[in-house]
Each structure stands twice: as structure tokens, then as C-alpha cells.
Amino acid sequence: MGIQRKVYVTRRVPEPGIQILKAAGCELTFWDSDEAISKDELIKGINGVDALFCMLTDCIDDEVLEAAGPNLKVVSTMSVGYEHIDLKACEKRNIRVCNTPNVSTDSVAELTVALLLLTSRRLLEGVQAVKDGEWGKWKPMWLCGMELAQKTVGILGLGRIGYGVARRLKPFGVQKILYHDVCKVAYADDVGACFAEFDTLLTECDVICICCNLTPQTKHKFNKAAFEKMKSHAILVNSGRGGVIQHDHLLEALTSGEIAAAGLDVTDPEPLPKDHPLVKQHNCIVLPHMGSNTWDSRNHMSETAADNILSIFDGKTAVGLVQ
Ligand code: DGY
Numbered sequence: 342m343g344i345q346r347k348v349y350v351t352r353r354v355p356e357p358g359i360q361i362l363k364a365a366g367c368e369l370t371f372w373d374s375d376e377a378i379s380k381d382e383l384i385k386g387i388n389g390v391d392a393l394f395c396m397l398t399d400c401i402d403d404e405v406l407e408a409a410g411p412n413l414k415v416v417s418t419m420s421v422g423y424e425h426i427d428l429k430a431c432e433k434r435n436i437r438v439c440n441t442p443n444v445s446t447d448s449v450a451e452l453t454v455a456l457l458l459l460t461s462r463r464l465l466e467g468v469q470a471v472k473d474g475e476w477g478k479w480k481p482m483w484l485c486g487m488e489l490a491q492k493t494v495g496i497l498g499l500g501r502i503g504y505g506v507a508r509r510l511k512p513f514g515v516q517k518i519l520y521h522d523v524c525k526v527a528y529a530d531d532v533g534a535c536f537a538e539f540d541t542l543l544t545e546c547d548v549i550c551i552c553c554n555l556t557p558q559t560k561h562k563f564n565k566a567a568f569e570k571m572k573s574h575a576i577l578v579n580s581g582r583g584g585v586i587q588h589d590h591l592l593e594a595l596t597s598g599e600i601a602a603a604g605l606d607v608t609d610p611e612p613l614p615k616d617h618p619l620v621k622q623h624n625c626i627v628l629p630h631m632g633s634n635t636w637d638s639r640n641h642m643s644e645t646a647a648d649n650i651l652s653i654f655d656g657k658t659a660v661g662l663v664q
Contacts (some may be wrong), residue, residue, distance in 0.1 A: 345366055345367065345368050346365075346366075346367045346368065346391040346392065346654055347367070347368045347370070347389060347390045347391050347392070347412070348362055348367045348368070348369050348370070348390065348391065348392045348393075348394055348650060349369075349370050349371075349386060349387045349390045349392070349393050349394065349409075350369060350370070350371045350372070350394040351372050351377075351378045351383060351393070351394065351395045351396055351399050352371075352372055352374065352375070352377070352378070352396050353371065353372075353373060353374060353375055354394070354419060354643045354646075355636075355639050355640045355642075355643040356640075356643070357640045357641075357643050357644045357647075358394070358419075358642075358643030358644050358645075358646055358647035359643070359647070361644060361647040361648060361651065362394075362647045362650065362651070365651050365654075367392075367650075370386060370390070372386070377396065377398040377399070378399065380400060380404075380405070383399060383405060383408075384404065384405060384408040385408075387405070387408055387409045387413075388408060388409065388410055389409075389410055389412055390409055390410075390412065390413060391412050391413065391414055391415075391654070392413070392414060392415045392416075392417060392650045392653070392654070393409065393413065393415070393416045393417065394417050394419065394646055394647070394650060395416060395417070395418050395419070395425075395426075396418065396419055396420065397418060397419075397420040397422050397423075397425050398425070399418075399425060400425055401416055401418075401425060401426040401427060401431075402427045402430060403427060403430040406427075406430055406431065406434055406436065411434075413434070413436055414436060414437065414653055414654065415436065415437045415438070415439060415649070415650055415653040415654075415659075416431060416436060416437070416438050416439070417438075417439045417440075417646045417647075417649045417650045417653075417659075417661075418438075418439070418440050418441070418646065419441055419642045419643060419645075419646040420440060420441060420642070421440055421441060421442055421445060421449075421633075422440070422554060422555070422582065423438060423440050423663055424554070424555050424556075424582070426438055426663075428663070428664055431664070432664060437653045437659070437662065437664065438662075438663040438664050439646070439649035439650075439652075439653070439659045439661040439662055439663060440649075440661045440663050441641070441642040441645040441646055441649075441661050442501065442660070442661050443501065443645075443660075444638055444641035444642050444644075444645055445632070445633035445638040445641075445642060446501040446502055446505050447505060447637075447638070448632060448633045448634070448635040448637065448638040449502045449505070449552075449580055449632035449633050450502050450505030450506045450508075450509060451509070452580060452606060452628075452631065452632045452633075452634075453502070453506045453550055453552065453578060453580040453606070453632070454506060454509045454510065456578050456580065456604040456606055456626065456628060457489075457510075457548060457550065457576070457578045457604060458489075459604060459626055460576055460578060460602050460603065460604035460626050461486050461487045461488070461489065461548065461576050461602070462486040462487075462488075463484050463485075463486040463602075465626055466484055466623065467484050470484065487547065487548075487574060487576065487601070489510065489513040489514070489515055489548070490513060490514040490515070491514065491515070491516045492515050492516060492547040492548060493515070493516055493517040493518075493519065493545050493546045493547050493548075494507075494510055494515045494517070494518050494519070494546060494547070494548045494549075494550070495518075495519045495520070495521070495537070495542040495543075495545070495546030495548065495549040495550070496518065496519070496520040496521075496534065496549075496550050496552055497520070497521050497522075497539075497542065497549065497550070497551045497552065497553050497559075497562070497581070497585070498520075498521075498522055498551065498552040498553025498554070498559075498581060499520040499522050499526055499529055499534060499552070500522075500552065500553070502552045502580070502581075503520065503522075503550070503552035503553070504528060504529075504531075504532065506550050506552055507520070507532040507534050508531075508532050511532055511533065517535070517545075518532060518533060518534040518535070519534065519535055519536075519537040519541065519542055519545060519546060520534045520535070520536060520537065520542075521536070521537055521538065521539045521541075521542045522536070522553070523558070539562070539567075540570060543567055543570040543571050544570050544571070544572075546571075546572070546575060547572060547574065547575055547576070548575065548576045548577075548578070549571070549575065549576075549577050549578070550578045550579075550580070551563070551577070551578065551579040551580065551581040551585050551586070552580060552581050553581045553582075553585060554581065554582060555581070555582035555583075555584040555585060559581075559582075559584075559585045560584050560585065561584070561585070561586070561587040562585050562586075563577065563585060563586040563587065563590070563591065564587040564590045565587070565590040565593070565594075568590060568591070568593070568594035568599045568600060569599065571594075571599065571600050572600070573598055573599060573600065573601065574601045575600045575601060576600070576601055576602045576603070576604070577591075577600060577602075577603045577604075578603070578604040578605075579603070579604070579605045579606065579607055580606045580607060580632045581607060582607050582609075583605070583607040583608040583609030583610070583611060584609045586605075586609070588608065588609055588619060591603060591619065591625075592618050592619055592622065595619075595622050595624050595625055596622070601624065602624040602625065602626075603619075603624070603625045603626070604625075604626045604628075605619070605625065605626070605627050605628065606628045606630055606631060606632050607630050607632075608627060608630075611630055612629065613627060645660060645661055646661075648660065649661050649662070
């Protein structure tokens with residue numbers, strides 16, 4: 342029998358990934374809870390492990406890597422985002438970092454479109470009005486929103502998810518899809534999306550979907566100056582990362598009528614406290630970061646995170662190799 346590799350799993354996760362690691366003979370230790378592990382507990386538990394199977398709520402920094410010790414070969418996050426992992430600190434210690442790309446593309450793209458429709462058609466206000474007994478005789482201008490047909494849609498970040506959103510929005514009869522990204526992408530043509538400068542996205546679009554990662558370049562890209570350039574009937578949807586929006590400035594834009602409405606699946610901070618003004622704002626819908634919350638995605642994320650670990654152990658290229 343070969344050496345038994347030790348894997349620390351920082352949460353209760355769907356079974357498929359666990360089965361893969363067990364079948365490969367790994368020795369597993371869990372933070373056996375649905376709640377996030379504290380840094381102190383993580384540091385206490387990981388000494389001597391070969392792999393860390395972690396979540397986007399775990400801050401994997403130098404202190405954590407130090408506590409793991411020299412056996413640690415791979416940090417495998419069960420998420421697409423990896424901004425919670427200190428890449429430089431991992432590189433310094435020759436530790437590979439992996440994520441779970443591809444497997445949550447459909448779930449997040451679906452949710453982005455759902456959130457856009459929820460926001461643009463004021464659906465939650467309608468549901469609330471019925472519950473509150475405010476549904477009286479038909480009124481011509483009650484709860485009117487905006488339809489997507491003939492509108493210009495902007496997408497910030499035409500990666501897998503942004504592309505999935507564009508593909509789903511096309512059949513709604515949108516007039517134009519513009520996208521902004523670090524560079525032009527060839528597959529944009531497949532969905533008829535045209536590259537635009539960020540300012541053009543702001544000034545021309547009726548709807549903007551944020552589908553990008555949080556990087557130093559995207560942090561607070563939607564700030565006061567950006568909101569001032571947007572159309573007053575524009576709708577902003579964010580399923581990327583909360584930090585792309587400066588939330589105080591968003592609140593101002595929503596209250597002053599600089600933009601019409603916002604739908605947020607991601608916020609800064611997370612969780613957003615229930616008494617946060619954006620939660621109470623009538624033209625803002627806030628969801629609790631549930632873009633990839635489908636069993637299909639979660640099972641595949643768990644499998645991919647486990648496969649990544651085994652690939653690194655075996656010296657193969659992991660599907661989600663970040664570095
Ligand atoms: C991710 O994978 O990064 C999502 O935000 C959560 O599933």
C-alpha cells in the first residue's frame with residue numbers, strides 16, 4: 342500500500358468529492374459543520390496535511406500555510422473565485438492552487454438572468470403587494486418595469502458565465518449586447534456581442550450585468566463617477582463579486598434616481614446585515630450569494646475539487662489549475 346495522503350476538508354461538502362478522495366485511500370479530516378470554520382480552528386487542525394479542500398469563506402494566507410507545514414502540496418477551493426487564497430504565499434512554498442471552473446457556469450448564468458428579470462419586472466414588489474393586500478382594481482401604471490426586448494445589454498466580463506448570460510439573453514430579442522473585458526474575445530461573435538470601452542458600456546446600456554472576478558482592476562469599478570454616466574432607467578445586476586461595486590455610491594445612485602434598480606447576488610461585505618440600507622431599498626433586490634446553489638453544480642464542484650487534489654498528488658495537470 343502506498344503512502345496515505347492527509348486531506349483537510351474545511352466544511353461538510355456533497356458526497357461525490359468525498360467518495361473520490363476515500364476511494365483513492367486519502368485520510369480525511371473534516372470541519373464537520375455547515376458553518377464556516379474559524380481561522381483559529383483551521384490553524385489548529387491542519388498541521389501535517391498534504392492537501393487542503395477549502396471554501397471561499399476560508400482566508401488561506403501565509404499564517405495558515407505555515408500552520409499546515411511542509412507537506413502541503415495543494416490548496417483546492419470548491420469555488421470559481423480564489424481571491425481568498427494568497428497566491429504569492431502559495432507560490433513561495435511551491436503549493437499548487439486549484440479552483441472549480443466550468444461546473445457552475447450554467448447555474449450562475451441562469452441565476453443572473455433570473456435576478457435580472459426579478460429586478461427589471463419588479464416581481465418581488467408584486468409578490469409583496471399581494472401579500473400586503475394592496476392588489477386592488479387593475480391600474481394602468483402600477484408596478485410597471487422594463488422589458489428586455491430591443492434593449493442594449495452590457496456585460497462586464499465575458500468569461501464563461503458572462504457568455505452564458507449573453508447566450509440566454511439573446512432569445513429575449515435584445516437589440517445589442519456590448520461587453521467589456523481585459524481584452525477582446527473571439528467567441529463574442531457567437532452571441533453577437535461587441536467589445537466596448539467601459540465608459541461606452543455605462544452610457545449606452547439599459548441593463549448591465551457584472552460577471553467578472555474581483556481584481557485590483559475591477560475593485561469599485563462601479564463608483565460615483567460610473568453611476569453618473571449610466572442611464573437613469575438603467576438596471577445593474579451583479580453575480581460576480583460584491584467588491585466590484587462601491588456600495589455607498591450604489592445606494593446614493595438608487596435613492597437619487599441616477600439608476601433605476603439593482604439586483605445583487607453578491608455584496609460587500611457578505612453577509613450583508615439585514616438592516617443594511619440596501620436591503621431595505623425598494624429598488625434593490627439582494628440575494629444571499631446563491632448563484633451556484635443547485636445540486637448539479639454543488640456535486641460537480643465537490644467532485645472537481647477532489648479530482649484536482651488527486652491530479653496534483655499524481656503529478657498530472659489539474660482541470661482547475663490556477664497556478
Ligand atoms: C464561486 O464558485 O466562486 C461562487 O461565487 C460560489 O459558488
